[in-house]
Amino acid sequence: MSLSRALVAAVRSLAVVAARTLSPPACAGCDAPNADAAVFCADCLQTSVPYAEGAPRVGAGMSAGTGAPLVAFAPFGGAVAEAIRRFKYGDRPDLAGPLGRLLLCAARGAGVCVDLVIPVPLHPRRLAERGYNQAALLAAHVADGLAVSFAPRALCRVRATAQQAHLPRDVRLQNVAGAFRVRAPERVQRRRVALIDDVATTGATLAACRAALLGAGAASVTYLVLATAESGADELRSSPPSAHRT
Numbered sequence: 597m598s599l600s601r602a603l604v605a606a607v608r609s610l611a612v613v614a615a616r617t618l619s620p621p622a623c624a625g626c627d628a629p630n631a632d633a634a635v636f637c638a639d640c641l642q643t644s645v646p647y648a649e650g651a652p653r654v655g656a657g658m659s660a661g662t663g664a665p666l667v668a669f670a671p672f673g674g675a676v677a678e679a680i681r682r683f684k685y686g687d688r689p690d691l692a693g694p695l696g697r698l699l700l701c702a703a704r705g706a707g708v709c710v711d712l713v714i715p716v717p718l719h720p721r722r723l724a725e726r727g728y729n730q731a732a733l734l735a736a737h738v739a740d741g742l743a744v745s746f747a748p749r750a751l752c753r754v755r756a757t758a759q760q761a762h763l764p765r766d767v768r769l770q771n772v773a774g775a776f777r778v779r780a781p782e783r784v785q786r787r788r789v790a791l792i793d794d795v796a797t798t799g800a801t802l803a804a805c806r807a808a809l810l811g812a813g814a815a816s817v818t819y820l821v822l823a824t825a826e827s828g829a830d831e832l833r834s835s836p837p838s839a840h841r842t
């Protein structure tokens with residue numbers, strides 16, 4: 597993808613955010629008007645079932661040995677899943693606001709205590725296609741809310757990976773191992789890091805990022821995601837084919 601196409605995608609995303617910011621509050625799941633600043637309308641709220649504080653949050657699809665505490669807002673389903681799909685594949689970067697609030701709420705509820713917030717990076721080609729990294733937009737909200745440092749470019753993808761959602765679970769870890777690198781190790785050394793993504797399925801991507809962060813000297817890594825999906829392949833299949841790549 598050329599630089600000009602990337603620029604067009606980024607400008608289009610900014611325009612979407614500006615337009616949505618000026619429109620009246622709407623439900624993140626279905627765009628129904630919301631009288632107040634609530635994330636979901638009454639109907640969608642019924643299908644959004646957040647994890648209770650202290651409840652186990654690791655989905656059955658999560659591989660053993662992903663190695664770090666995981667905090668999630670809710671299981672992937674209902675309005676939460678719909679809002680994430682719209683945010684990620686529907687050209688709706690403006691949904692980072694309401695979804696970021698949900699993630700921050702989960703972080704606070706779990707007593708997350710970190711020094712630095714880092715998003716799971718997109719490969720530059722994917723970033724150019726989408727115009728924004730959904731994890732980075734969420735991470736900005738979390739860092740702001742927790743009043744800690746935000747390092748959106750601390751991690752980078754050194755190679756594109758095959759579509760995780762289409763791979764068997766045992767292949768996923770292998771697929772992403774070594775796919776990430778820490779750009780500036782001095783930024784993460786001795787820091788407690790919150791690693792942000794939208795959805796965790798097997799946790800393979802998170803584990804690969806964690807390995808890079810710990811290898812660069814981070815003190816600890818806590819995973820912070822909007823939703824845990826038990827079966828990423830099934831849940832995400834309804835999105836457009838090009839969108840499977842994250």
Ligand SMILES: [Zn+2]
Pocket residue numbers: 623624625626627628636637638639640641
């Ligand atoms: Zn709704």
